[in-house]
Amino acid sequence: MGQALVQKLLSSSKPSKIIVYSRDEMKQWVMAQKFQNEKKLRFFIGDVRDKERLARALDGVTMVIHAAATKIVPTAEYNPFECIKTNIFGAMNVIDVSLDKKIKKVVALSTDKACSPANLYGATKLCSDKLFSSASAYAGEQQTKFAVVRYGNVMGSRGSVIPFFLKVLENEEYPVTHPEMTRFMITLNQGIDLVVNAFNTMVGGEIYVKKIPSINILDIVKAINPEGSVKTVGIRPGEKIHESMITAEDAHLTYEFETYFKILPLTSEAEKLNLMKVGGTPVAPGFAYSSDNNTDWMSVETLRDWIADNKNGFINI
Secondary structure: HHHHHHHHHHHHHOOEEEEEOOOHHHHHHHHHHHHHHHOEEEEOOOOOOOHHHHHHHOOOOOOOEEEEOOOOOOOOOOOOOOHHHHHHHHHHHHHHHHHHHHOEEEEEOOHHHHOOOOEEEEEEHHHHHHHHHHHHHHHOOOOOEEEEEOOOOOOOOOOOHHHHHOOOOOOOOOEEOOOOOEEEEOHHHHHHHHHHHHHOOOOOOOOOEEOOEEEEHHHHHHHHHOOOEEEOOOOOOOOOOOOEEEEEEHHHHHOOOOOOEEOOOOOOHHHHHHHHOOOOEEOOOOOEEOOOOOEEEHHHHHHHHHHHHHHHHHHOO
16 A cells, blocks of 8 residues: 555655655665665665654655554564554554644544454554544644545455465465455555545544445355365454455444445534535434445456456465
């Protein structure tokens, strides 16, 4: 997502400078080779936990995309203190420094696991979402705007199921945690478009939820290998059978737009709330958006075509 966002911003928005801030020097080195002719790109080694270093990196910056997270579910469960330090304390640092540096707009990337969380990763991301959603009110007279974008599994991204299944050998079984499992699916370009849309339309405090299709885990196997055999291995700790992105408890705050939903913040001025509603319609009472009750489903044929067109670009193939 980070590399794709950089590519998109360099080609479309004509920034004066883009700073990539992360703690992984190897990934930065590899990325620098990919963009070696791009003079507008800068790389800072640092951690969102390090407030002082973060403040140095954000000097003169006008817009921030916060994508840093400890996001592998089992890793978070076995390293809870580290997960909290990055996903919650790191989010607080991004908010504080953005206010101090008078950043204009901040968009934080979230996950479907933050909605009605069943694991620590999801719980920390829900807390992060709440922090960013209320940060605009926390800012007072400060003009910094904050928003959150929430979406499902990015197809073909590192650690996702499609590249994992593509590595299964011809004579091996496909390990499936539960045969009824469903997931939201989003392409990289759709995720980027949601971020860009948030920057263009945000008032401050909104959570943007992209409308995307669902798919059953067995249909993913069929798309990769119609003759493949499946082995049920059981649900992993903290894993859900179905994912959700909007709960019924949020229905009274949720408005529907053409390609996305918007969850309004709990704390905001009436005038700003009215601006957030422009172009949208309130969802029905009790509305919930989950991967099993979705009205949009991805077919086996659609996924198979997408894999054929994109598998050479998968990160971990």
